[in-house]
Amino acid sequence: MSTLSSTQPQAAITAVGHFLPERRLTNTDLEQMVETSDEWIQSRTGIKERRILDDDGKATAYMATQAAQELIDTHDIDPATIDIIIVATVTPDMLFPATACLVQDQIGARSAWGFDLSAACSGFLFALTNGASFIESGRAERVLVIGADTMSSITDYSDRSTCILFGDAAGAVLLEPSDTYGLQDAVHHADGTHSDLLKLPAGGSLRPASHETVDAGDHYLKQDGRPVFRHAVTGMSDVCTDIMERNDLSGNDVDYLVPHQANRRIIDATANRMGLSSDKVMMNIDRYGNTTAATVPLCLYDWQHELRPGHNLVLTTFGGGLTWGASYLTWAYDGSEYAD
Structure with missing residues (x-):
């Protein structure tokens, strides 16, 4: 995208929310699973622990929903006023329906449409630009952009080169028009x-x-x-x-x-x-690891x-x-x- 003209509204982040699973997988835990050490992991990655979602029946849509709900509750947002939901993820609950549709149902955003965006670790940034384009064009007033991944679902915990890196989490932001601030x-x-x-x-x-x-x-x-x-x-x-x-x-x-x-x-x-x-x-990599989007x-x-x-x-x-x-x-x- 190019820098904005003076006549375009800007897409500003006006609220944030997050979700972290309770379970912590530490480097000491990984020492019992693969041939590695806390010192080796920290010196090469900076990671001390990561969060893992291990609740049966819960996956990416659950985490994305929790992050969105926190944003809604903390900033007193009416879900009915959300126009679009974009979920950046490479670990959707299923190939279809889109995770965005599952989130839309769970938070009660009845007027919103949405879609998933897959760009691996760049997913949230790409989704943010997509969401901003709807604000800048005047086609939307409120766009919910969520990055969420259950990386534990696609991580081989016998592969020491990858299992030390990834964790599970979700983060959400709300985009709204602004004359002063934004992307x-x-x-x-x-x-x-x-x-x-x-x-x-x-x-x-x-x-x-x-x-x-x-x-x-x-x-x-x-x-x-x-x-x-x-x-x-x-x-x-x-x-x-x-x-x-x-x-x-x-x-x-x-x-x-x-x-x-x-x-x-x-x-x-x-x-x-x-x-x-x-x-x-x-920087929070020491606490969460790489949570992708x-x-x-x-x-x-x-x-x-x-x-x-x-x-x-x-x-x-x-x-x-x-x-x-x-x-x-x-x-x-x-x-x-x-x-x-």
Whole structure:
């Protein structure tokens, strides 16, 4: 997208919500499951623990609904006034109906239509841009954007290269028109030539579930970690500096970097490239791990109490596809009113 014209309304984030399962899977727990150690995991990823949804009959739609309901309750939103629901996820409850439809039913948003968006760890950022386009065009007044993933459902807990990384969670934001604050610019990319580096091999129309695919473990995510790491460092750093240059921003102008929580080393490299000190970087990877589409809204929720109208935020992600991007937005409300 291009930067907005002066006549367009901006799409501002006016509320946030989140959901975290109660169960904590610590590095010590993983030491009992695979050949690894707390020191090894922390030194390479920054993760200490992650949350796991282990309630029978509950999955991504449940977590997304809980995050949305918290947003509705905390900010006194009438669900009937929500126009569109977009759920970013790679772990829907089922291929169809869309998770957004299940959430719409559970929160009572009877006037809303919705859809799911699949872009792996970049899903929330891409969904945010989609939601903003409906606000900017005047086609919607309230868009609920949710990032939610039950990564434990597609994680092989005998594969030490991937099981240490992922957790389950959901985060939600509400977009509304504003004359002053909101999404200013976004730069998004995709490169399918590297699609084999991070994927879920089976379960789609090419390789439907069968005894063969289940026995082969092809319904678990597969990642070639080293090249993904290299692409992520380059991609997130490049796109963040790109969006700063497009909007004439220096490190001093950015109040917070809101990065996808994949790996602490990737986050540090991105912040260094942008010229940001650590106090300007939102980071909760130590507590939650990589929750895929939920990482960015979880950061916004955790730092909400620090945010004030006009704060400049740069959001950035990198995920399977390969997909990556960055968004520049100005915060719209005083988050101190919602401090825990």
